[in-house]
Amino acid sequence: MADETLLSARGLSLSFGAIPALVGVDADLWPGEVLAVVGESGSGKTTLLNVLSGRMAPHSGVTWYRDPEGVLHDVHAMPMPALRALHRSDWGFVHQNPRDSLRMGVTAGGNVGERLMAQGMRHYGRIRAEAIDWLRQVEIDADRVDHLPRTFSGGMLQRLQIARTLVTHPRLVFMDEPTGGLDVSVQARLLDLIRGLVARLDIAVVLVTHDLAVARLLAHRIMVMQRGVVVETGLTDQVLDDPQHPYTQLLVSSVLQA
Amino acid sequence: MKGYNFAYLDEQTKRMIRRALLKAVAIPGHQVPFGSREMPLPYGWGTGGIQVTAAVLGEADVLKVIDQGADDTTNAVSIRRFFGRTAGVATTTHTTEATVIQTRHRIPEVALREDQIIVYQVPQPEPLSKLEPSRAETRRMHGLAEYGAMHVKLYEDITRFGHVAISYDYPVMVNGRYLMAPSPIPAFDNPKMHMMPALQLFGAGREQRIYAVPPWTAVRSLDFEDHPFRTTRAPHACGLCGAADSYLDEVVTDDRGGRLFVCSDTDFCEGRRAAGHLGSEAGAETGTDMAAE
Numbered sequence: 372m373a374d375e376t377l378l379s380a381r382g383l384s385l386s387f388g389a390i391p392a393l394v395g396v397d398a399d400l401w402p403g404e405v406l407a408v409v410g411e412s413g414s415g416k417t418t419l420l421n422v423l424s425g426r427m428a429p430h431s432g433v434t435w436y437r438d439p440e441g442v443l444h445d446v447h448a449m450p451m452p453a454l455r456a457l458h459r460s461d462w463g464f465v466h467q468n469p470r471d472s473l474r475m476g477v478t479a480g481g482n483v484g485e486r487l488m489a490q491g492m493r494h495y496g497r498i499r500a501e502a503i504d505w506l507r508q509v510e511i512d513a514d515r516v517d518h519l520p521r522t523f524s525g526g527m528l529q530r531l532q533i534a535r536t537l538v539t540h541p542r543l544v545f546m547d548e549p550t551g552g553l554d555v556s557v558q559a560r561l562l563d564l565i566r567g568l569v570a571r572l573d574i575a576v577v578l579v580t581h582d583l584a585v586a587r588l589l590a591h592r593i594m595v596m597q598r599g600v601v602v603e604t605g606l607t608d609q610v611l612d613d614p615q616h617p618y619t620q621l622l623v624s625s626v627l628q629a
Numbered sequence: 630m631k632g633y634n635f636a637y638l639d640e641q642t643k644r645m646i647r648r649a650l651l652k653a654v655a656i657p658g659h660q661v662p663f664g665s666r667e668m669p670l671p672y673g674w675g676t677g678g679i680q681v682t683a684a685v686l687g688e689a690d691v692l693k694v695i696d697q698g699a700d701d702t703t704n705a706v707s708i709r710r711f712f713g714r715t716a717g718v719a720t721t722t723h724t725t726e727a728t729v730i731q732t733r734h735r736i737p738e739v740a741l742r743e744d745q746i747i748v749y750q751v752p753q754p755e756p757l758s759k760l761e762p763s764r765a766e767t768r769r770m771h772g773l774a775e776y777g778a779m780h781v782k783l784y785e786d787i788t789r790f791g792h793v794a795i796s797y798d799y800p801v802m803v804n805g806r807y808l809m810a811p812s813p814i815p816a817f818d819n820p821k822m823h824m825m826p827a828l829q830l831f832g833a834g835r836e837q838r839i840y841a842v843p844p845w846t847a848v849r850s851l852d853f854e855d856h857p858f859r860t861t862r863a864p865h866a867c868g869l870c871g872a873a874d875s876y877l878d879e880v881v882t883d884d885r886g887g888r889l890f891v892c893s894d895t896d897f898c899e900g901r902r903a904a905g906h907l908g909s910e911a912g913a914e915t916g917t918d919m920a921a922e
């Protein structure tokens with residue numbers, strides 16, 4: 372099984388000056404699997420996401436990505452054109468703040484269609500049809516296709532960002548706190564939507580979150596990080612129901628019960 | 630010519646510009662930086678074009694300068710006189726007689742030949758400037774040929790207006806590789822750049838960039854398969870020469886809504902009138918009559 376991983380990292384280390392952000396992190400991701408990375412603020416979750424996706428280079432360690440043909444690529448040694456092509460097609464990145472990735476002056480349809488056009492699609496009618504189809508899949512009314520994102524609510528913006536990312540059918544999506552900054556009812560709907568899409572399209576996800584409830588709902592496996600070190604890893608239910616490491620026990624017990 | 634080096638610029642500067650031009654011709658559509666000099670005319674009046682012209686001009690050349698197609702506007706007249714004085718070269722208003730044509734915002738209606746050079750004045754050489762403010766990023770996009778964002782702009786136009794609403798400086802792909810701003814020529818002129826026998830040079834003085842399209846190079850205007858590139862022109866015939874296929878200027882003739890559509894290419898229009906073609910307004914409102922009023 373181990374040789375069929377989609378993404379696998381060994382011994383990733385990175386420090387910002389004297390502050391260690393990652394210390395010898397190993398990670399494996401299998402196709403169609405959702406892996407949650409949890410931990411408190413400053414534990415290195417987002418840094419790990421940036422390193423795994425090739426947006427940052429580690430000081431040591433290696434990350435392998437297996438492309439659809441089964442060829443292994445070293446993410447950090449990849450030439451920039453190849454990495455950028457990967458980010459445009461096979462991979463997706465969902466930011467915490469949708470304004471970071473959306474073009475706010477471009478209509479919803481143009482935003483969803485951008486990745487298709489970047490891949491060389493040159494048929495207006497088909498791009499538009501695809502955009503409308505994706506808006507429907509993320510539960511945005513089709514007649515909002517020509518509206519600017521600035522007229523959208525926070526939850527709609529996040530759903531638009533997800534549509535824009537998934538339109539090219541990526542195999543691997545990196546999500547950085549996708550439900551951060553949304554109110555609880557919107558969060559619940561969005562989580563439902565992500566769970567449905569991920570299962571239906573068989574997408575592998577690396578999900579960074581500080582919210583254990585989000586991890587419980589979405590993730591198959593979970594990695595707990597503290598000060599750049601992975602302190603515990605395992606199946607989500609197993610880790611959350613029976614935490615072994617003192618820090619994980621602290622984390623699980625500190626969740627507020629409403 | 631007394632007191633000036635031939636064609637105003639010193640020889641070292643001309644050599645520097647020629648090196649940039651050679652690079653530009655070698656990589657069609659790629660913007661080459663160059664050390665743009667202060668010229669005795671304001672930015673926006675053709676400081677880039679005038680430096681390129683100075684670098685390619687020889688003593689035997691015949692120079693024509695046009696501004697919006699016209700030979701008799703301020704910009705055209707002053708640059709033509711500038712080179713008449715500082716280089717002593719022959720100047721002309723006839724497209725067919727010229728060997729070097731410096732232009733602002735038009736390509737002559739008459740097809741250019743292999744022994745001619747056309748020099749464009751360029752205000753903004755970066756076609757992606759409105760989409761991506763960072764020059765470092767646009768250079769990367771050019772390097773990796775990532776031009777999807779430009780199509781997003783076209784998509785938005787079709788969504789809002791039903792057609793691509795770029796009427797000038799319509800972006801083109803040169804030789805299937807580089808996205809290029811054709812300078813603010815009307816989209817009407819874009820097809821003339823495709824497989825043009827003449828050498829096309831572009832100079833942007835303020836932005837310090839030179840680029841080029843060598844003769845017989847493919848220049849394709851961006852479009853969608855189901856919204857192919859189309860040129861537009863005012864649906865009239867030229868009032869003076871009757872031409873129905875030239876690019877027209879709309880001239881307001883009085884304060885009661887009177888309008889006259891005339892060829893923007895003055896040399897083309899005069900040539901047709903000399904050959905006996907007359908438009909509906911000819912005689913009543915020729916250039917001399919208008920001056921007399």
